[in-house]
Amino acid sequence: MKKLRLATLWLDGCSGCHMSLLDADERLLELTAFFDIVYSPLVDVKQFPEKVDITCIEGPISSPEDERLLAEVRKRTRLLVAMGDCAVTGNIPAMRNIEGAPAMLQNIYTGQELLQPQVPGTDIPILNDKALPIHHFVPVDLFIPGCPPSADTLFTTLTALVKGETDQIPLPACFGA
Amino acid sequence: MQQITIAPVTRIEGHACIRLFVDDNGGVCDARFQVTQIRGFERFITGRPFFEMPSLTARICGICPVSHQLASAKACDQLLAVTIPATAARLRAILNFGQLIQSHALSFFYLSAPDLLLGMDHPVATRNFFGVAEKDPQFARDGIELRKFGQQVIERLAGRRIHPTWAVPGGVRSPLEHSARDAILSDLPAMQTLVRNHLQRFRDSLSRYQEYADNFGSFPSLFLSLVGDQDQLEHYHGNLRFIDAHGTTIINDLSPANYQEYIGEAVEPWTYLKFPYYLPQGYPDGMYRVGPLARLNVSRCCGTRHADSELNLFKQLAAGKPVLNSFHAHYARLIEVLYALEMMEQLLADSSILDPHVRAVAGVNQFEGIGAIEAPRGTLIHHYRVDADGLIVRANLIIATGHNNLAMNKAILQAARRYIVSNRLEEGMLNRVEAVIRTFDPCLSCSTHAVGSMPFVIELIAPDGQCIDRIRR
Amino acid sequence: MTTPILTLTIDGKEVSGLATETILQVARENGFSIPTLCWLEGLTSVGSCRLCMVELRGSTALHPACITLIQEGMTVTTSSERLLRYRRAIIELLFSERNHACAVCVVNGHCELQSLAQQLGLDHISFPGLYPALPVDASHSRFVMDHNRCILCTRCVRVCSEIEGAHTWDVKDRGIRSRIVADLDTPWGDSTTCTGCGKCVHVCPTGALFEKGKSVAEMFKKPPALPYLKATRAQEV
Numbered sequence: 061m062k063k064l065r066l067a068t069l070w071l072d073g074c075s076g077c078h079m080s081l082l083d084a085d086e087r088l089l090e091l092t093a094f095f096d097i098v099y100s101p102l103v104d105v106k107q108f109p110e111k112v113d114i115t116c117i118e119g120p121i122s123s124p125e126d127e128r129l130l131a132e133v134r135k136r137t138r139l140l141v142a143m144g145d146c147a148v149t150g151n152i153p154a155m156r157n158i159e160g161a162p163a164m165l166q167n168i169y170t171g172q173e174l175l176q177p178q179v180p181g182t183d184i185p186i187l188n189d190k191a192l193p194i195h196h197f198v199p200v201d202l203f204i205p206g207c208p209p210s211a212d213t214l215f216t217t218l219t220a221l222v223k224g225e226t227d228q229i230p231l232p233a234c235f236g237a
Numbered sequence: 238m239q240q241i242t243i244a245p246v247t248r249i250e251g252h253a254c255i256r257l258f259v260d261d262n263g264g265v266c267d268a269r270f271q272v273t274q275i276r277g278f279e280r281f282i283t284g285r286p287f288f289e290m291p292s293l294t295a296r297i298c299g300i301c302p303v304s305h306q307l308a309s310a311k312a313c314d315q316l317l318a319v320t321i322p323a324t325a326a327r328l329r330a331i332l333n334f335g336q337l338i339q340s341h342a343l344s345f346f347y348l349s350a351p352d353l354l355l356g357m358d359h360p361v362a363t364r365n366f367f368g369v370a371e372k373d374p375q376f377a378r379d380g381i382e383l384r385k386f387g388q389q390v391i392e393r394l395a396g397r398r399i400h401p402t403w404a405v406p407g408g409v410r411s412p413l414e415h416s417a418r419d420a421i422l423s424d425l426p427a428m429q430t431l432v433r434n435h436l437q438r439f440r441d442s443l444s445r446y447q448e449y450a451d452n453f454g455s456f457p458s459l460f461l462s463l464v465g466d467q468d469q470l471e472h473y474h475g476n477l478r479f480i481d482a483h484g485t486t487i488i489n490d491l492s493p494a495n496y497q498e499y500i501g502e503a504v505e506p507w508t509y510l511k512f513p514y515y516l517p518q519g520y521p522d523g524m525y526r527v528g529p530l531a532r533l534n535v536s537r538c539c540g541t542r543h544a545d546s547e548l549n550l551f552k553q554l555a556a557g558k559p560v561l562n563s564f565h566a567h568y569a570r571l572i573e574v575l576y577a578l579e580m581m582e583q584l585l586a587d588s589s590i591l592d593p594h595v596r597a598v599a600g601v602n603q604f605e606g607i608g609a610i611e612a613p614r615g616t617l618i619h620h621y622r623v624d625a626d627g628l629i630v631r632a633n634l635i636i637a638t639g640h641n642n643l644a645m646n647k648a649i650l651q652a653a654r655r656y657i658v659s660n661r662l663e664e665g666m667l668n669r670v671e672a673v674i675r676t677f678d679p680c681l682s683c684s685t686h687a688v689g690s691m692p693f694v695i696e697l698i699a700p701d702g703q704c705i706d707r708i709r710r
Numbered sequence: 711m712t713t714p715i716l717t718l719t720i721d722g723k724e725v726s727g728l729a730t731e732t733i734l735q736v737a738r739e740n741g742f743s744i745p746t747l748c749w750l751e752g753l754t755s756v757g758s759c760r761l762c763m764v765e766l767r768g769s770t771a772l773h774p775a776c777i778t779l780i781q782e783g784m785t786v787t788t789s790s791e792r793l794l795r796y797r798r799a800i801i802e803l804l805f806s807e808r809n810h811a812c813a814v815c816v817v818n819g820h821c822e823l824q825s826l827a828q829q830l831g832l833d834h835i836s837f838p839g840l841y842p843a844l845p846v847d848a849s850h851s852r853f854v855m856d857h858n859r860c861i862l863c864t865r866c867v868r869v870c871s872e873i874e875g876a877h878t879w880d881v882k883d884r885g886i887r888s889r890i891v892a893d894l895d896t897p898w899g900d901s902t903t904c905t906g907c908g909k910c911v912h913v914c915p916t917g918a919l920f921e922k923g924k925s926v927a928e929m930f931k932k933p934p935a936l937p938y939l940k941a942t943r944a945q946e947v
Contacts, residue, residue, distance in 0.1 A: 072274060072276060073299070074296050074297060074298050074299040074302075075298065075299040075300055076296070076298075076299025076300075076302065076399045076400060077299065078299065079299045079300055079343075079398075079399055080299075080398075080399055082343070082347070082384070083385075083388060083398055083399070085381050085384075085385045086378070086381055086385075088381065089367075089370055089377070089378075089381075092367050092370070097365075097367060102347065102348075102365055102366060103364075103365035103366075103367070104351070104361045104362075104364045104365055104668070105361060105362065106244070122274060122276070123273075123274060125273070142834070145812070145813055148833070148834050149805075149834065149835055150839065151296075151811055151813055152276075152293070152296040152811055152813065152814060153276045154811070154839065154841070155281040155282075155809070155811060156276065156277045156280065156281045157839065157841040158281070158809060158841045158842070158843050159280065159281065159843070161277075164277045164280045164281065165275075165277075167279075167280045168275070168277060168279055168280050169504050169511075173497070173501075173502070174501075174502055174503065174504055174511070175501055175502065175503035175504070175514075175520050176503050176504050176505070176520075177504055178504055178506055180504065180505065180506050180507065180508060180509050181506060182506040182507045183256070183271070183507050184271055184273050184507060184508065184509065185273050185274065187274070187275070190841065191276070192838075192839075193834065193835075195834060195836070196838065200834070203833035203834045204833075205833055205834075207296070207400060207812075207813035208299065208399050208400065211398075234812070234824050234825065234827060234828035235805075235810075235812040235813075235824060235827060235828075236811070236812020236813040236814075236815060236818045236819075236824060237812075237818075237819070284845075284846060285846065286846065286848055286854060286856075286922075288922075288923055288924065288925050289814055289816070289925065289926055291925065291926075292814050292925060292926035292927075293814045293926070296813065296814065400813070402925060402926045402927050402928070405925040405928075406923075406925070410925070410928065598923065600851075600922065600923065626848035626849050626899075627848055627922070628846060628848050
């Protein structure tokens with residue numbers, strides 16, 4: 061059986077979904093029988109490769125940099141998976157949307173008690189006003205809600221995708237589960 | 238001025254970008270560790286009821302959610318102005334040890350082992366945990382086993398591995414069950430053996446890493462951590478202590494509630510991560526380090542048998558003075574894991590750990606609460622102010638990676654000067670610069686996160702700002 | 711004068727009910743499940759959430775089952791692609807209208823909105839969120855009203871007025887700007903009418919109303935048996 065090329069991408073989430081994937085424990089090594097992990101925070105490749113079969117994305121989109129990367133990932137990926145509540149709904153990071161980025165940054169970086177109070181903005185990505193779910197920018201093929209989705213859910217989903225049984229994927233979790 | 242950029246920094250918990258500035262003579266003159274996003278927890282939790290905080294702030298980080306939950310719960314205990322049941326405090330301490338073990342296992346076996354075991358010059362495509370599993374399956378299995386044990390402790394106490402909702406203002410939500418206690422106790426001996434073997438193995442191979450030890454964040458600095466009342470290693474209770482590079486205590490018995498007397502925070506325009514500094518020495522001179530290395534330097538002993546004998550060997554590295562090389566944080570982590578396993582055994586052995594009274598109930602009795610805890614990566618401080626209704630008015634969170642911010646920047650500069658010669662840029666060299674960052678095991682999701690993956694680029698920037706050359710990896 | 715018994719067809723099954731009964735009542739008596747949010751047994755039906763819409767033969771419009779009385783010979787469809795589409799859209803609109811972060815909600819795992827989303831197979835929200843700035847009223851000594859999670863079902867208004875008889879809660883403004891208010895828009899803690907009975911908290915389908923001091927996922931709603939309450943009171947009169 062030909063191995064699938066798997067990528068995992070961590071945007072503005074907390075890494076909990078990636079940790080949940082690691083919670084597959086010893087099954088993690090089984091995954092390498094089905095997948096070549098071609099891009100991930102866990103491996104060292106810096107550039108998102110071409111011809112990726114599955115990309116799991118954790119976290120919402122928070123900056124133009126995220127948007128740019130997401131567009132590239134979508135182009136190079138056959139099956140895009142929104143992994144976890146943040147990627148699916150915006151979840152906790154979207155709580156900042158009520159106030160918007162400029163006011164939030166003002167509040168965090170210009171407090172009385174700080175030395176050199178100023179809103180950072182030299183050579184670093186500017187934040188979008190809002191942190192938004194992935195499907196607001198590009199089409200998403202599969203949504204896996206949960207905060208985080210359990211290791212079982214993630215493992216079952218990935219192995220179902222290997223077998224091409226996308227309609228067999230159980231979604232035991234609801235938002236926030 | 239030429240600029241070299243490494244982005245994203247991989248195999249750390251979070252993303253960041255390293256910018257190196259090269260002067261006209263080809264020497265690295267400045268290095269910046271840039272944290273490129275912020276989610277804004279300090280701000281958007283304002284207006285929320287304080288009893289949501291332990292679970293809400295846990296979402297700062299999926300690697301150390303338990304640390305945030307506990308620091309938060311400790312801050313909330315102060316808002317209630319209660320003394321929580323002794324059993325609840327002990328259960329929280331066990332939960333914290335579970336957290337420490339799984340996180341250290343992740344750092345050592347999953348994230349740093351590729352550099353240590355495969356080597357800095359190993360091909361990039363397989364220089365990762367799966368490559369380690371190929372080369373040394375047992376090593377990888379041990380890593381999985383140890384992390385799993387830590388995660389299971391969390392699950393057995395708190396109901397789930399990631400983002401549990403167990404620690405609450407006033408204590409914990411449910412007592413420990415007999416079966417959970419027995420399960421943890423029965424796993425402990427095998428885990429202790431596993432860790433002692435790896436400690437032995439790491440110690441035996443130390444000479445191989447001498448080059449890194451000398452160049453990876455090896456410089457004098459202050460150290461900060463919580464410490465117990467007998468000068469012993471402490472992760473949950475205790476007060477703060479600053480020591481200097483000679484091991485002299487400069488601030489002792491500092492209650493976390495008074496952290497602002499000695500810790501200030503500065504902002505730089507090129508990173509979203511603030512720079513905490515030791516106030517009496519000013520900024521940026523007041524650089525200090527937190528984390529496993531700091532904890533072992535600050536503490537006189539562990540207070541458990543096997544960890545103490547390991548600590549004695551560790552302290553011999555610097556003839557009893559503080560160990561100044563950040564590289565030895567890897568070593569320190571393994572000792573801490575051993576200590577955590579022994580402490581867990583002690584705490585679980587006492588049957589009072591099963592006491593059903595684990596929660597004190599109260600409303601808002603104080604408008605300010607500060608909780609500190611030793612997270613795997615160092616001292617974590619949650620500071621809340623609430624109104625009379627219990628809604629958060631202001632929050633300040635100082636995370637471990639923040640405390641280390643000044644030191645990380647200094648360590649990168651040191652490594653870059655040693656390894657980067659501007660006309661000769663090789664993968665292995667750049668990876669060494671990244672590896673410095675990994676010794677700090679920064680958890681950037683705590684503060685922020687993610688640079689997106691600007692492909693790895695080295696940019697040579699002329700004084701007029703023109704890009705004269707560019708190399709991509 | 712006895713109430714006539716009528717026969718009708720629900721999803722192809724012939725059933726009967728009293729002329730005073732609604733489609734929802736007869737459907738539930740016969741084991742058909744129609745999703746509801748604003749409806750609660752023992753409170754007046756207002757037909758405002760539109761989740762219980764059903765199709766009736768001979769009508770192009772959809773009809774709310776909770777306030778539509780049965781008629782002789784009616785043919786009702788309780789579930790179809792079209793109905794599912796509408797129901798999903800309603801839930802999605804509710805999620806996008808205010809600020810729902812289920813993961814850190816006090817009723818996570820015990821929330822009617824959350825479980826309806828799951829039952830209807832919603833795995834994401836297609837509408838963009840509005841992210842309005844809404845207050846949390848924690849001025850009451852025992853309870854909290856978090857407007858971020860309120861879906862304006864008005865169960866609290868009705869239970870307070872019809873069962874408790876206090877009529878502390880009401881709705882101010884119109885449309886999307888509607889907001890539940892205590893007394894004449896005073897902080898709940900200052901209310902002179904609230905008896906502190908907690909009925910509103912326990913009939914609230916989401917985490918909008920909850921008990922102070924409960925942490926995330928810790929709040930279980932225990933709706934009082936309203937029809938029984940009403941029946942025993944009627945006997946006392």
